[in-house]
Amino acid sequence: MPTFWLVVFVFALAALGFLAGRARALHSAGGNARDLHSLPNYYGANVLLTTLVPALLVLGLWLMIQPSVVQYRVSGMIPEQAIPENSTLGLVMMDVHQVAAGLDLAVDEGALTEQEAGTIRTEFTDLRARLGELGVALGSDVRPEVLQAAQRYRAIDASGHRNMVIVVTLLALAGLGFSWQHTNKDFRARNxxxxxxxxxxxxxxxxxxxxxxxxxxxxxxxxxxxxxxHSWTDFFFGGTWAPNFRGDSELSILPLLWGTLYISFIALLVAVPVGLFAAVYLSEYANGHVRAFAKPLLEILAGIPTIVYGLFALLTVGPALVSVFGNGPEGLLGVDWMSGATSVLTAGLVMGIMLIPFVSSLSDDIINAVPQTMRDGSLGLGATKSETVRQVVLPAALPGIVGAILLAASRAIGETMIVVMGAGAIAKFSLNPLESMTTITTRIVSQLTGDTDFASAETLVAFALGITLFVLTLGLNVLALYIVRKYREQYE
CATH class of the missing domain: 1.20.5 (Single alpha-helices involved in coiled-coils or other helix-helix interfaces)
Structure with missing residues (x-):
């Protein structure tokens, strides 16, 4: 039974249990709901939860654990001589997974029967050709030991799936029977x-x-x-990022950190003023009709996928900046400061546009939380509307606004797609915003892309970059939440 239909079966059984539990409770009270300890629906809900929850928990745990167990058992079947000199066990297991998936697809499509799939051993050329007709490509030549491991993988996986179906079904039925049996008018179902x-x-x-x-x-x-x-001193204090997979890489985080902070700084220069001014207008000056229309329209920007922003940076903003700051005498300014569409300024501008609804929405909520009595007191003393906003509302909301800016900064630091398509891939120190740079997130993607060996420093550096980025953004989030919490304690 496919997992989807197993879940449907458990939910259907739970729904049946709800009706059966409710009916049994009413029957035990002679049809009079007032004689029950709890409302009838509580008895049905008790049977439903007892049927549904344990079965789904076991199903979820089984689906998480089974792949690791199958991987461990099958990897032990592959002898060391079956692993090429320029490969690893992990890469060989990738071929095992591909062959197993190909066999499954071939059986599902009817191109192979189970008997044919079980008898194929050394005739891998024929198998490759037949799987190729189904669009299944295999990464490298697979030895007979690997093909046998793939068949063993299928067998163990299928056996585990059958056992999962049996266990989950029995557990759901047992929960249904147990809870239904204990349902009576004196049962404290609500509790x-x-x-x-x-x-x-x-x-x-x-x-x-x-x-x-x-x-x-x-x-x-x-x-x-x-x-x-790799030396931790070079990672934290070196000045060059140059992975080459030859064992003499220079893997310093500082050039990447500089690019990350530089692009984020430009993004905040765009997002903070625009988002804050938009929040002030919507909360203090706009009437109800304008606010009801403008705020949802502004927040639509937050729902646009970042890959779309990346394309916007690459195809629109970048060429527009080149037409202004590049192209030599033919450019708008007659200078040649920008040689390509990818630059720090390109990524920063587009990322700032993406962060505008983030800043404006948080700032708008914070400004609206300022008590109206403070505005009324200022106006009553003779201050104008603008003076009240500038000298009363914004200072009162400043801690919350600072927290919103820090949250936006952590969002900017973790952005990837806009930087990949708009900033380039060069790790260096430079103050020129018209040059290409890169960030920590883009280097993580680059180091983990393709057929990589997870035993080399050039690949493992992605995890060191990741935990450093995690600590940086976590610190910003904690600081922002602390400031916002202090603000809420003051005005709520």
């Missing part, structure tokens, strides 16, 4: 359901926390592996 929902809320909060911890730990341990292969 049990509320405790169960409380436990689910706690579990959701723990999942968010544990996910963050897992991300940090995964980057931390890989970063330790990197610093075992």
């Amino acid at each position: 049990v359901v509320e405790q169960g929902i409380y436990a689910l809320l706690v579990l959701a909060a723990l999942l968010a926390i544990l996910t963050t911890i897992g991300i940090v730990l995964s980057m931390f341990f890989e970063s330790i592996s990197f610093f075992k292969l």
Whole structure:
């Protein structure tokens, strides 16, 4: 049974359990709901939760754990002599996955029967040709041991899937039967359901926390592996970024950090004034009709995918800047300061446009939170509207606005696609905003793209860059939340 239909079956069983639990509770009370301890729907909800929650939890854990278990068991089948000298076990396992996926596709499409797929061993050329007709490309020549490992992978994966279906189905049925059996008019269904929902809320909060911890730990341990292969002094204090995969790379974060901060600074120079002025207008000067129209229209910018902003930077903003600051005598200014469309200024301007709704929305909420009595007091003392905004409202909202700017800065530091398409890929120190530079996020993508060996410093450096970026943005977020919290304590 496919996983989708298994989930549908569990939900259908839970819905049936809701109706059965509710009907059993009413039947035990002789049809009089007032004789029940709880409302009838609580009895149905108890059966529904007991049927649904344990089964789905086991299903989720099984789907997360099974791939690792299958990977571990199959990788042990591949002998060392089956691994080429210029390859690793991880790359060989990638071929195993491709062959296994090809066999699955061939069986699903009817090109191969299960018996044919099980008997193919050394005739890999025929298998490659047949899979090629189905559009399945294999990255390299696969030895018989790898093909056998792929077939073993399919067998173990299929067996695990069957066991998962059986366990989840039995668990759902057991939960349904147990909860239905204990349903009667004296059962405290409301208490049990509320405790169960409380436990689910706690579990959701723990999942968010544990996910963050897992991300940090995964980057931390890989970063330790990197610093075992590369000097930490060169990483933190060197001046050159030059990975070459020959063992003599210079991997300093400082040029990347400079590009990241420089582009983010230009983005904030665009986003903060425009976003703040827009927030002041919408909260203090615009009437209800204008605000109802303008604010949603402004916030549409936040929903545009960053790849679209990247294309805008590459195809529109960059060439426009070149026409002004480049092209020599033929340019608008008659200078040749900008040689290409990618530059710090290009990425910074487009990123600033992307951050405008972020700054304006947060600032608007913060300005609106300033008590109206402060405005009325200022106006009552004879101040004008503009003086009230400038000397009362903005100073009162300043801590919250600073927090919004810091949150926008952390968003700018973590941006990738706009920088990839608008800023270039050159890591260097320069104050010229018309030159190409790169950032930490783009280098992470570059180092992890393609067939890479996760045992080399040139690849593991991506994790060191990632955890450094994480610490930087986390610090900005913590500082912003601290400032906003202080503000809320003062005015709420």
